[in-house]
Amino acid sequence: MVAARRLLAVGEGIGRRGRRNSTRVPGPNGGSILEHLADGRVLPWGEVTAWEPPHSVVMAWSPHSLPEPPTEVEVTFTARDADTLVEVEHRGWEVLSEGFRTSLYDIYVRGWTATLERFAEAADRDGP
Numbered sequence: 087m088v089a090a091r092r093l094l095a096v097g098e099g100i101g102r103r104g105r106r107n108s109t110r111v112p113g114p115n116g117g118s119i120l121e122h123l124a125d126g127r128v129l130p131w132g133e134v135t136a137w138e139p140p141h142s143v144v145m146a147w148s149p150h151s152l153p154e155p156p157t158e159v160e161v162t163f164t165a166r167d168a169d170t171l172v173e174v175e176h177r178g179w180e181v182l183s184e185g186f187r188t189s190l191y192d193i194y195v196r197g198w199t200a201t202l203e204r205f206a207e208a209a210d211r212d213g214p
Contacts, residue, residue, distance in 0.1 A: 119147075121149070129149070130149075131147065132159070142160060142161060143160070144158060144161075145158070145160075145161075146158060147176070154186050155181045157176060157177065158176075174198050
């Protein structure tokens with residue numbers, strides 16, 4: 087099983103303008119989730135609120151600068167033979183204003199799928 091900390095530290099990809107970005111999720115509780123952009127900027131995305139490696143991490147999720155409260159994201163890791171099942175639950179949508187919630191929901195549905203694909207590629211490439 088790939089340890090939760092290792093898996094969450096490898097989120098890396100190509101940004102909107104073809105620039106390389108990376109996202110780091112340091113544990114334990116209270117650690118900031120930061121996106122490091124190719125142009126040197128660092129954007130805060132949230133904060134770790136529960137850290138139980140190698141089983142789970144829970145985050146207060148707010149990757150924007152708008153006056154909206156954070157939602158909550160829980161990622162769990164379950165050993166399955168030689169693989170790891172990774173599940174993401176993004177909850178707390180009801181705390182957001184209706185317009186904000188409506189504008190972001192589909193973006194997150196697509197975004198989590200792409201993020202999980204990157205984690206799987208990194209785990210396959212780098213091994214346990």
